[in-house]
Amino acid sequence: MNETMRLLTNRRTYRNFDQKYQLSDLDLQQILDAARQAPSWMNGQFYSVIVIKDEAIRKQLIEWNPTNPHILESSVFLLFLGDLQRTKMVSETYQKPYLVDETIESIIMATTDAALALENAVIAVDSLGLGSVVVGSIRKFSKEISELLELPDFTLPLFGLSIGKPIVEMRVKPRLPEATIVHYDKYQPYSYELIEAYDKTMEHFAEARETKLWSQKFADYFATKPIMVVDQVARLKKIVK
Template sequence: MNEAIEVMNNHRTYRDFDENYQLSDEELQQILTASRQAPTWMNGQMYSIIVIKDQDIRKKFVEMNPGNPHMLKSSVFILFAADLKRTQKVAEHYQVDYPIAEGLDPLITAVTDTALAMENAVIATEALGLGSVVVGSIRKDIKEISEILNLPDYVLPIAGLSIGKPTVEMRTKPRLPEKTVIHYDGYQDYDYQEIEEYDKTMEIFAEARETKLWSKKFADYFSNKPNAAVDAFVKEQKFLKD
């Protein structure tokens, strides 16, 4: 099997890291370079990558989000943010309008660019024999984190990435049945039994941190109203109009 494909197929999320292991500057630079080489719409590169080494900042993050102590205990924590500030500067330079708040497409574009850059960082991390965990829950405290990092308008935190040397071996997690995810020449519906079969697969997999069926976990999650703090912050950062 191609080495790159093997790395991707063996992806695992790690949450326990050796606190004494220090990522070398060379390793960090390799990860950041790979991240910046990710696909991007029109070569717009509409993201910013904030490397957070400062222990005091990381402690504040964990205080806000105690369920993710790895943000402090990993070798490094990196924040990935959708960034339309750069193109706003370009608009000012050319003295043209910048009506990005009038529709969702610019925001979707920037978030997509950001996610692609982060995925490249994950793959590069694993290629180096290290581990990582994506932290989407930073959006729970999106305003506070943005203030700590002095993020300007038109910049939106999307997710963080803890990187380090794993201390606990993890298994490769089963994914949904292919027919529920892969479609050819159009969307094909599938029987709910496929989801029930996946529930059984995940029960057998028996990851300790999972206390509910996969389907019940997301039924419960999406039965709650979305995080209103994100909506308010998106508008405050001038991505969308009120």
Template sequence: MNETIKLLQNHRTYRQFDTDHQLPNEQLQAILQAARQAPSWMNGQAYSIIVIDDPTIREQLVAWNPGNPHIAASSVFLLFLADLQRTKQVADRKDTPYLIDEGYQPLLIATTDASIALQSASIAAESLGLGTVISGSVRKDSQKIADLLHLPDYVYPVAGLSIGKPIVEMKVKPRLPETAVIHYNGYQPYSTELITAYDKTMTAFGEARETKTWSDKFAGFYSHTPDQGFDQFLKDQHLTK
């Protein structure tokens, strides 16, 4: 097995970092370059990355996300944005309509571009012996973050990436059974017993931060109305109607 596949198959999330570790600039630049070289739809590169190393800004982000202290404790925090402002500027310059609020495809394109860039950054950081954790919770504070970081219209947070030197070793977390996720030549039904078995696997894994089974966690999460605040934020950013 080559080293890249080995790295990917041994991914684990780290949340405790050495607060004194300084990320060398050459490593940061290597991570950013890897992110920028990520594939994107039609080479549109509909994303931007904000490098946040200002302690005051990161402490404010933690104040809004107290369950994610790693945002401040890590060496650097990268915020990945879906960015449709750049193509708005192109449309204005070419004097063409900009109809991205007529459907959801532009949002999917920009979110996917940002997510792929984030994953490339995470892999690059791990290849350097660093630890990472992705924070999707930044979306619940989109308007506050937009105000704090001066985000223009047509831009929204997708997720953040904390990067640092881990101080607590983590085990590789079990994933759903292969037959529940991998399909060949069409979607194939599978027994719900696979999910029940996975609940038992995760319970045995015993991650302290997990207080519910996988099934209970997501049954509960999707039983609530999705975040209406984020919907309104997208409207305010002129991304949806």
């Protein structure tokens, strides 16, 4: 197994960081360069990254995300946006209609491009011997974050990434059985017993922050009215009707 495969198959999330550690400008630039080189549909690059070092901003983010203190304790926090503002400028320059509000495709493109850039950043961080944790809960406060950071229309906060030097070693988290994820040629039906087996695996893994079975957690989540980004930010009606 080569070093790249070793990094990918041993990736883990870190939430506890050395608060005295400062990420060097060189390492930060390498992470950003890796993120920007991620695949992108039609090379559209429908995302932006905000590097947040300011302590006051990060403290405010924690007020909205109190279960994520690493936003401040990490060396730097990256905020990944879906960004359709850039192509709006292009459309205006060419005097073309900008019809992103007529399809969900634009949201899919922006989210996918941002996610690919995020993953490149995660692997770059690991390659530098550092650690990171992805923060998806920022979408619950997208309106507030948009105002705080003075984001333009046609942008939306999607997820953040705390980066730092880990002080607590983490185990590699088990994933769902391969048969529930990987299919060849056709989608292959599988027994619910595989999900039950995964519940037992995760119970045995005993991650302290998990208080429910994996299956119960998502049964509850999808039974709750959504409060994420598209549901609460009125200005995104310019993107999705």
